[in-house]
Amino acid sequence: MKQAWLAVVAATGVLCGSAVFADQGKDQPKEKLFLMKAAQSQQGEIELGKMAKERAASDQVKQFGQRMIEDHTKANQQVTQLAKQEGVELPEGMTAMQKEKAQKFSQLSGKEFDKAYIRYMTKDHRQDVIEFEQSAKEIKDQDVQQWAQQTLPKLKEHLEIAKTIGATLGVE
Template identity: 35%
Template sequence: MKKSSLFSKAILGAAVVTMSFGMGSCKNEPKAEDPKEVAEDANEQNLDTEATDSLEDDSQYLVDAAEVDLKEIELGKLAETKSTNADIKALAKMMIDAHTKASAATKDLAAKKGITLPAALTDKGEDARKDLNDKTGADFDKAYAKAMVDGHEKTIKEIEKASEKAKDPDVRTWAAQMLPELRKHLEHSKMAKDKVDAVK
């Protein structure tokens, strides 16, 4: 009896140890891969054929644009709820509406070309959202307006490059059609930034 009792205790002890290891490993689960990296990996695999080889480079333009759209929509939603400034709220609404529309156009082209796009806000986008969310009042308004100016200046450069250098004519056309709206966003962002920066 003693032997079987000791054996049972040993089994029970092993089970407890195993459970505690299992529970501990839940806390140390690897971080989910960045949605942008997932998309880039998929494109590298799927577009690595003679028929789609020229699209592999062009796919990056669409992936980057999709990343920007997701970020601008999320930051816009945040600004709509957190800001009390009429100019910032108007800018945020413009960004949500325009980038939702732009996102749909990018998704349509990506589907047509077999290009994978980020399915959710990227790590960089999450970081930008958290940083902005930490701010309040006039500091928030100034940070949001600055982010819109800086972000659109960078995006315009990338989309200009796509409109001139993309190998696929559809990608060049898509980029050229995006530019007027992006330039309009930049002008509105600059105007809003000038107004909020003047507030002491």
């Protein structure tokens, strides 16, 4: 009986501990989380754009990579300035997932790289559009909301370009 009780207490402790860790993000204001995620997204797009310029076979993909570098460098400067204004400390570098993607892409070149990169850019920009649309509606801070709204058309444009290149390359 005593062992069964200890098992219940231990299981409850594990579940409560998991809930505490899962809930940590909820304590952060939406604006702060959005800015942090947006900054890392910009940094990832820049690094992957550099890879595209070096490893792609298609001129379209190389040009798209260059565009990612230019547009996301500008967006990164904007989000950095906005974060300073809002008192938000931004993370440096790419996320673990972006680093993992970059590692996988570093093993590819030519047409194989082109397809993988464009497939990822399409998926990533589709997700970015959803997140920016949602944030533009939900965020209360006017400056952050305005930046999300101003950045959204560029992200949609990137998505359309990636889809067009993907169709040319035969990417599903």
